[in-house]
Amino acid sequence: MKTVFKPTAGMVPVDTSYCPGCSHGIAHRLIMECLEERGDLGRTIGVVPIGCAINAHHFMNVDMCESTHGRAPAIASGIRRVHPDKVVFTYQGDGDLASIGAGEIVHAAHRGEKFTTFFINNAIYGMTGGQMAPTTLIGQKATTAVYGRTVEQAGMPLRVCEMLSTIDCAVFVERVILNNPANVRKAKKAIHTALDIQAAGLGFTFVEFLSACPTNWGMAPVDALKWVETDMAAYYPVKNFKKPEGY
Amino acid sequence: MSKLLMKGNEAFGEAAIRAGVKCYFGYPITPQNEVPEYLSHELPKAGGAFLQAESELAAVNMAFGAAAAGGRVFISTSSPGLALMQEGLGFICSTEVPLVALNVSRGGPGVGGIHPSQADYTQVTRGGYNGDAKVPVFAPATIQECVDLIYECFDIAEKYRNPVMILADAMLGQMMEPVELPPKKEITPVDQIAREKPWAITGTAQHEGRNVIYSLRMQPDVLEQHVEHLFDKYAEAERELVRYNAVGLEDAEVVFVSFGTMSRLCVEAIEMLAERGVKAGMIRPISLWPFPNKAFDEIGPKTKLVISAELSMGQMIQDVKVAAQNRWPVKLIHRTGGIVPSSIEITEKTLELLKEVQG
Amino acid sequence: MNRRFRLSFNADKCKGCEICVSVCPKHILAMDTAVNAKGYHPACCTDETACIGCTSCALMCPDCCITIYELEEGEA
Numbered sequence: 001m002k003t004v005f006k007p008t009a010g011m012v013p014v015d016t017s018y019c020p021g022c023s024h025g026i027a028h029r030l031i032m033e034c035l036e037e038r039g040d041l042g043r044t045i046g047v048v049p050i051g052c053a054i055n056a057h058h059f060m061n062v063d064m065c066e067s068t069h070g071r072a073p074a075i076a077s078g079i080r081r082v083h084p085d086k087v088v089f090t091y092q093g094d095g096d097l098a099s100i101g102a103g104e105i106v107h108a109a110h111r112g113e114k115f116t117t118f119f120i121n122n123a124i125y126g127m128t129g130g131q132m133a134p135t136t137l138i139g140q141k142a143t144t145a146v147y148g149r150t151v152e153q154a155g156m157p158l159r160v161c162e163m164l165s166t167i168d169c170a171v172f173v174e175r176v177i178l179n180n181p182a183n184v185r186k187a188k189k190a191i192h193t194a195l196d197i198q199a200a201g202l203g204f205t206f207v208e209f210l211s212a213c214p215t216n217w218g219m220a221p222v223d224a225l226k227w228v229e230t231d232m233a234a235y236y237p238v239k240n241f242k243k244p245e246g247y
Numbered sequence: 248m249s250k251l252l253m254k255g256n257e258a259f260g261e262a263a264i265r266a267g268v269k270c271y272f273g274y275p276i277t278p279q280n281e282v283p284e285y286l287s288h289e290l291p292k293a294g295g296a297f298l299q300a301e302s303e304l305a306a307v308n309m310a311f312g313a314a315a316a317g318g319r320v321f322i323s324t325s326s327p328g329l330a331l332m333q334e335g336l337g338f339i340c341s342t343e344v345p346l347v348a349l350n351v352s353r354g355g356p357g358v359g360g361i362h363p364s365q366a367d368y369t370q371v372t373r374g375g376y377n378g379d380a381k382v383p384v385f386a387p388a389t390i391q392e393c394v395d396l397i398y399e400c401f402d403i404a405e406k407y408r409n410p411v412m413i414l415a416d417a418m419l420g421q422m423m424e425p426v427e428l429p430p431k432k433e434i435t436p437v438d439q440i441a442r443e444k445p446w447a448i449t450g451t452a453q454h455e456g457r458n459v460i461y462s463l464r465m466q467p468d469v470l471e472q473h474v475e476h477l478f479d480k481y482a483e484a485e486r487e488l489v490r491y492n493a494v495g496l497e498d499a500e501v502v503f504v505s506f507g508t509m510s511r512l513c514v515e516a517i518e519m520l521a522e523r524g525v526k527a528g529m530i531r532p533i534s535l536w537p538f539p540n541k542a543f544d545e546i547g548p549k550t551k552l553v554i555s556a557e558l559s560m561g562q563m564i565q566d567v568k569v570a571a572q573n574r575w576p577v578k579l580i581h582r583t584g585g586i587v588p589s590s591i592e593i594t595e596k597t598l599e600l601l602k603e604v605q606g
Numbered sequence: 607m608n609r610r611f612r613l614s615f616n617a618d619k620c621k622g623c624e625i626c627v628s629v630c631p632k633h634i635l636a637m638d639t640a641v642n643a644k645g646y647h648p649a650c651c652t653d654e655t656a657c658i659g660c661t662s663c664a665l666m667c668p669d670c671c672i673t674i675y676e677l678e679e680g681e682a
Contacts, residue, residue, distance in 0.1 A: 001612065001677055005661045007670035016669060020646070021623035025668025042452030045316060057459045063448035065315045065460035068338050071308035074300065078312025078320070079448070081270045081296035083437060086450050104308075107301040181629055181662035214623075221623035 010036040010061050017055045021221020023178045023211030023228075024053055027091075027120055030184065032060055034191045035087065044087040045079050047072040049096035052126040056091055070101025073108035076115045087195065088115035094133040095125050098158050102134075105164070112169025112203035116194045119160060119206065122213040123232060130216035134158040137235055142216075157235060161208050165241035171203035173241040177210040179229040183238070190240075193247055202244050210236055250425040255390045255415070256281035258426050259323070259349055262397040264289055267432035269318035270296045272309040274328060277361045278417035279351035282323040294434050303328035307335030307348075314344045315460045317440035317447030319401055323349040325417075326367050327358060330375060336410050337376020340477065341462040343446075345404035347397065349413045351420040354585035362585025363417040363508055366559035371412050372536040372566070379474050381481040383488050384412045384535040386506040390424040392533075398429045403488070405444075407480050414535060416558070418508040418587060484537065491539035495528030497547040501601055502575075503529040504567045505556040508587060513556050515590035520597060527597070535563070540570040552604045554597060556580045558587065576604055610677040611657040615650055619671045622646030626663035626672065632656045635663060 007013065010032025018024045035041050044062040048054055050069040057064035067075050072090035080088050097105050097119050105117065124142055125131040132142035132149055135157050139148040149157075165173040172194050176187035187209060194205035210232045212224035219227060253261070260282045263271065271290055273283040283299060290297045296313075300306035303324050314320045324332060329350050339346055352367040354360030371384045383403065387393035396413050404411040435443055441453035448458045464470040495517065496502060503513040510531045520527040526549070530542045546553075553575045555564035561579040568577045578600045582588045620642060626649050627635045634656050637647040649671070651657065657674075664672040 001675045001681060003673070004611065004659055004676050005664040005672065005674040007673065011670055013670075015619055015644075018668065020621035020668075021625055022668055025670075026666065029668075029670055043450040045448050045450060047312070054463055057461065061451075061457065063451055063458045065312070065448055066342070066462050068308055068311075068334055071305065071335075074305040074308035075312035075315075077298065077305075078270065078272065078309035078314070078318075079316040080312075081298060081309075082313045082316040082318035082440070083449065085437070103301060104305055107305065181660070181665040184665045221625050222628045225625065225628075 008033045008036045010041055012059050012061050014058065016059050018052060019215045021212060021214045021224060023122065023209065024120060026178050026184060027118065027209050027211065028056060028059055030188045030191055031089070031118060034188060034195060035062065038195060040087045044089070045083065047075050047079070047090040049092040051093035051096050053091055053093060053120065054127070070096050070099070071104055072096065073101065073104040073113065073117060077108055077111070077113050080113060080115055087198065090115065090117045091120070092117060093120050093126065094122065094135040098134040098160050106167070109164045109167045109170035109204045109206065112171070114198055114201050114203065116198050116205040116207070119208040120211050121160070121208050121236065122211040123157070124213050124216045126213050126216055137231060159236060161206070161241050164206055169203045170206060170242065172197045172205040172243050172247070174206070174243070175208040175210065175236060175238050175241070177228060177233055177238045179225045193243070197244060197247060210238065250427050252423055253390065253426050254281060254423050255393065255420045256351065257285045258390050258394050259397055259415070260285035260289065261428060262394040263321040264293045264295070265429045265431045266398045266401045267319055267434050268295055268321045268401070269434050270298070270310070270313040270320045271322065272298050272300050272306040272320070273323050274300050274303045274306050276325045276328045278353055278420050279323050279325050281420070282349070282351070303331040304335070307332040310346055311335060311339050311342070311344060314339070314346050315342065315448055317444040317449055319435070321347050321349070323351065325350065326352045326355050326364070326370070329367060329370060333375035336374060336382060337378060337380055338462055339410050340376070340380035340382065341378070342460050343408040344460065345408055346410040347400045347404050347413070348410055349397065349415060352414060352416045354583070360585040361417060363587055364558050364583065364585055365416060365507060365509060366562065366583060367414065368535065368557070368559060368562035371414050380477060381484070381536060382410050382412050383484055383537070384414055385490070385533055386414045386535050387419065387533070388507050388510045388531065390419060390422070391426045393419060394426055394428065407484055409480065414507065416508050488534050489537050489539050489541065490533035491542045492531040492533065493528070493542050493545055495526065496530070496545045498549050499526050499528030499547060500549055501525065501527045501552045501554060501597060502546055502550050503527065503554050503556050504532070504563065505529060506532050506535065506563070509556050509558050512588065512590045512593055516593040516597060519590060519594040523594070523598065525598065525601065538566045538570065543570045546575070550575055552601055553577045554580050554600060556593060559583055609659060611654065611659040612675040612677060613651045613654055613657060614673040614675070615648060616671040617642050617648035617650070618644070619669050620646055620648035621669055622648065623668065624649070625666045625668070629662045629666050631660060631662065632658060
């Protein structure tokens with residue numbers, strides 16, 4: 001008997017705190033699989049956000065630290081100054097990165113910080129119970145937008161990849177989607193590419209994951225994944241925005 | 248050892264380099280800009296990393312990251328910038344990570360002014376962060392003393408795994424004085440960090456088990472236990488870190504309590520008062536937290552008045568009153584806005600207050 | 607030559623999200639009528655002989671519940 005697929009050593013073998021069908025489970029696993037495959041679990045330092053994924057350090061089998069809300073890119077910049085050769089990443093949600101942390105992510109990209117940010121975009125605030133995120137879609141309901149988001153009240157949803165790809169030293173910017181197996185495989189490729197570019201020291205690397213939040217969207221997990229495909233991908237195009245030559 | 252004539256801010260930067268600092272993060276703010284400017288060209292020469300952050304908010308968080316990863320870190324700012332760093336300082340206390348921070352304080356509140364002030368006393372000793380924590384605070388009165396404190400405070404921060412604050416002011420930052428610089432310590436090589444700091448996040452291959460540096464503790468009993476643990480450390484700090492100078496307390500009629508720049512004026516005022524036949528002494532706290540309560544037990548029987556002399560509306564006076572325990576009346580001599588009074592002004596005011604108390 | 611696969615589901619870890627069921631191209635996954643310790647109906651395989659080893663289920667599982675083996679020739 002040979003093993004075709006087994007749970008990665010990069011995930012601590014405990015139950016996660018995430019809801020049934022939450023895309024954090026898939027995103028965590030893909031990142032940890034990549035690090036395991038690269039032999040990097042022992043030389044990686046990760047920064048978790050404020051948000052549901054504050055718990056990520058219970059599940060990701062690497063050295064990690066928590067962060068103040070939104071400041072993970074600053075924290076990772078500090079880590080990088082002490083450890084020029086380790087693998088460093090931040091893992092952030094849409095409140096952490098696109099709201100309170102919008103300044104820090106722009107400046108990390110601007111400086112071409114040699115770490116990778118994994119951005120989980122599920123268009124809502126999870127941990128605090130379903131408030132509107134900067135990435136919540138027009139018409140989408142949230143607990144702070146009970147009749148649905150309007151432009152007049154809250155502006156248009158923020159397209160982070162598009163924004164960061166205008167920054168010179170953000171050398172790899174890609175949006176992926178976790179709605180089906182084929183796209184999950186593509187997402188894993190993007191993670192590997194981002195980590196390759198980090199290892200080559202070329203600049204800031206960024207992967208945005210269009211993700212489901214079944215609980216706060218009020219949908220069953222399978223339906224939530226459909227909504228990611230039909231509604232989120234319609235506004236947030238799934239593609240590579242930028243990559244260095246040769247990648 | 249030879250002395251150099253140095254500008255305060257530059258000497259403070261050099262002190263951090265001599266202490267083997269690996270990283271400096273900062274944002275320009277008057278009156279401490281010479282600190283980042285000096286370190287921007289000198290720290291890389293010494294093998295360290297300088298990064299001008301996008302804000303003080305970012306700087307304190309960069310400092311957390313670097314320190315959590317085991318690097319020796321120095322940050323500096325001035326009063327409004329410190330206000331932005333408060334969340335970070337509380338977080339760093341909670342996560343038990345060492346850090347040395349320098350506040351070259353200026354007039355407030357708000358944007359305030361750029362001249363010397365001591366109106367951050369409450370901000371630094373009580374903290375503006377949420378929750379229960381303490382940050383040891385030291386207040387130098389000369390450039391030399393500040394250099395020596397910066398040099399020493401990295402070891403204190405690492406012993407207690409906590410931020411340590413040095414409160415200077417615009418005067419100390421901008422003036423020039425002769426200073427003897429301490430010997431240079433080497434920056435710890437990356438592969439030695441885990442040996443010195445086995446708790447640091449350096450990669451699981453570097454140490455036993457897996458390190459996670461965290462603040463969130465959702466179960467109340469676990470959080471209570473953690474805060475009690477922090478306060479065990481602070482209790483030890485209260486016993487070990489008290490520092491002060493006391494002069495002329497045995498037969499003083501009036502005792503000044505004063506720190507930093509203001510204390511230098513009180514020294515002159517003491518001489519002037521002596522010429523007017525009034526014996527004055529001074530307690531100069533060097534540690535503001537822990538406050539040197541025991542210094543007040545050295546005050547002699549002739550003292551009729553204790554004066555808290557401050558460059559603020561009176562913040563240290565609260566601690567002075569607690570330390571005085573109603574043994575003497577406590578009055579305030581103060582200027583604010585960035586004004587540094589003359590020793591003549593202090594002398595005249597002291598005589599007025601003495602008359603009030605006696606009459 | 608038909609390749610043969612074995613599926614192992616960690617029923618206690620499963621949160622009953624049903625995503626694996628929805629992505630299986632051979633429609634051989636289903637939710638068990640039994641309930642696990644967490645109170646969810648865990649996913650299971652109804653016909654292992656029809657499994658083609660595409661790993662779609664394991665790729666989509668958010669909880670690392672699924673391990674897939676390939677049987678060697680002659681193995682039971």
